[in-house]
Amino acid sequence: xxxSKEIKTGIIAxxxxxxxxxxxxxxxxxxxxxxxxxxxxxxxxxxxxxxxxSVTLNGVIVGKVLDVxxxxxxxxxxxxxxxxxxxxxxxxxxxxxxxxxxxxxxFNKGLLLSVSSDLSKGYYKPGATLQGRLxxxxxxxxxxxxDPISQKVQAMMSSIDEIVTxxxxxxxxxxxxxxxxxxxxxxxxxxxxxxxxxxxxxxxVDERVKFSxxxxxxxxxxxxxxxxxxxxxxxxxxxxxITDDMVTADFKGVISNASETLKTFNNVLGSAQKxxxxxxxxxxxxxxxxxLVQTNKDMQELVDDIHMHxxxxxxxxxxxxxxxxxxxxxxxxxxxxxxxxxxVIIK
Numbered sequence: 001x002x003x004s005k006e007i008k009t010g011i012i013a014x015x016x017x018x019x020x021x022x023x024x025x026x027x028x029x030x031x032x033x034x035x036x037x038x039x040x041x042x043x044x045x046x047x048x049x050x051x052x053x054s055v056t057l058n059g060v061i062v063g064k065v066l067d068v069x070x071x072x073x074x075x076x077x078x079x080x081x082x083x084x085x086x087x088x089x090x091x092x093x094x095x096x097x098x099x100x101x102x103x104x105x106x107f108n109k110g111l112l113l114s115v116s117s118d119l120s121k122g123y124y125k126p127g128a129t130l131q132g133r134l135x136x137x138x139x140x141x142x143x144x145x146x147d148p149i150s151q152k153v154q155a156m157m158s159s160i161d162e163i164v165t166x167x168x169x170x171x172x173x174x175x176x177x178x179x180x181x182x183x184x185x186x187x188x189x190x191x192x193x194x195x196x197x198x199x200x201x202x203x204x205v206d207e208r209v210k211f212s213x214x215x216x217x218x219x220x221x222x223x224x225x226x227x228x229x230x231x232x233x234x235x236x237x238x239x240x241x242i243t244d245d246m247v248t249a250d251f252k253g254v255i256s257n258a259s260e261t262l263k264t265f266n267n268v269l270g271s272a273q274k275x276x277x278x279x280x281x282x283x284x285x286x287x288x289x290x291x292l293v294q295t296n297k298d299m300q301e302l303v304d305d306i307h308m309h310x311x312x313x314x315x316x317x318x319x320x321x322x323x324x325x326x327x328x329x330x331x332x333x334x335x336x337x338x339x340x341x342x343x344v345i346i347k
Contacts, residue, residue: 036063036064036085036086036087037085037086037126038066038083038084038085038126038127039083039084039085039086039093039099039124039126039127039128039129039130040081040082040083040127040128040129040130041081041082041084041099041111041129041130041131041132042071042078042079042080042081042082042129042132043078043080043082043101043132043133043134044078044079044080044134045080045134046068046080046082046101047101047102047109047134048109049065049068049082049101049109049110049111050065050068050109051065051066051067051068052064052065053065053104053108053109053110053111054104054108054110054111055084055085055086055099055110055111055113056104056110056111056112056113057091057113057115062086062087062088062091062113063084063085063086063087063088063091063111064084064085064087065082065083065084065110065111066083066084066085067081067082067083068080068081068082068083069081069083078132082101082111082132084099084111092123093113093115093123093124093128093130094115094116094117094118094119094121094122094123094124095116095118095121095122095123095124096116096118096121097113097114097115097116097124097130097131098113098114098116098130098131098132098133099111099112099113099114099130099131099132099133100112100114100132100133100134100135101132101133101134101135102134102135103135112135
């Protein structure tokens with residue numbers, strides 16, 4: 001059976017129309033043969049989102065944007081409605097999920113699907129409206145970073161301008177003359193340093209001569225010491241002999257005798273402290289001390305009485321009268337006068 005050209009032409013035309021419709025649907029974001037699930041979301045603005053942009057979930061494309069339209073009768077805060085499809089039949093959107101308009105890369109915008117982890121509320125059905133929001137795009141982030149830097153740069157430029165103005169006002173003829181004066185002072189200081197260096201050089205030359213003389217004197221002293229080496233050796237020998245004699249001396253016997261003497265003296269002191277012996281009795285017996293004091297007192301009273309009333313004890317006869325009292329010889333009288341004179345001195 002032959003197919004006529006008209007039938008072939010009709011078949012080709014139908015196929016072309018079908019392919020055209022499928023292509024148009026595909027360009028709109030639908031699957032090639034259609035039948036995708038549609039969802040809606042509202043935003044304050046489109047964020048430069050275009051039709052046929054991708055819908056991604058965790059970085060994987062799962063759908064396409066079907067329509068972006070302005071809806072003035074909707075909520076004034078969200079007047080842009082976005083219709084998108086989910087082409088992957090395995091993707092289920094839990095209730096509470098959010099869809100964002102954000103950057104897919106440096107150049108393209110798309111929808112970013114953030115599914116909720118709470119599955120207790122179930123899933124959105126096709127035709128449901130999801131909560132939409134605008135993600136911060138890259139340009140907004142760059143602007144947020146760039147604005148503070150720009151402000152700081154402007155403030156820095158203002159400070160630099162003030163510094164340049166201050167330098168300009170300072171850099172006048174007065175400042176130039178002050179700098180020239182400073183340079184002149186520096187030159188004078190360098191000249192003075194040069195003069196000091198010359199004086200130091202002259203001083204070094206003079207001291208070099210003196211140092212040479214000192215070294216000559218030191219050399220002569222060392223020669224004299226060399227000549228006196230034998231005498232020094234003999235002195236050292238004598239010193240060694242003296243030290244040997246001191247080493248051989250009986251220091252041990254001397255120390256032993258001194259130790260024995262100190263031991264005996266300690267024994268004597270110990271006996272005296274205990275009241276033993278004559279020295280101990282003199283140190284510890286108060287009776288002897290009291291008797292001596294009383295005897296001295298009685299004797300002193302006797303001497304005072306003799307001085308005041310000598311006629312009671314001594315009688316002298318001038319004309320051969322009878323002698324009263326105790327007769328004394330001239331020797332005894334002389335001794336008594338000496339006792340009296342010594343007692344007066346003691347008193």
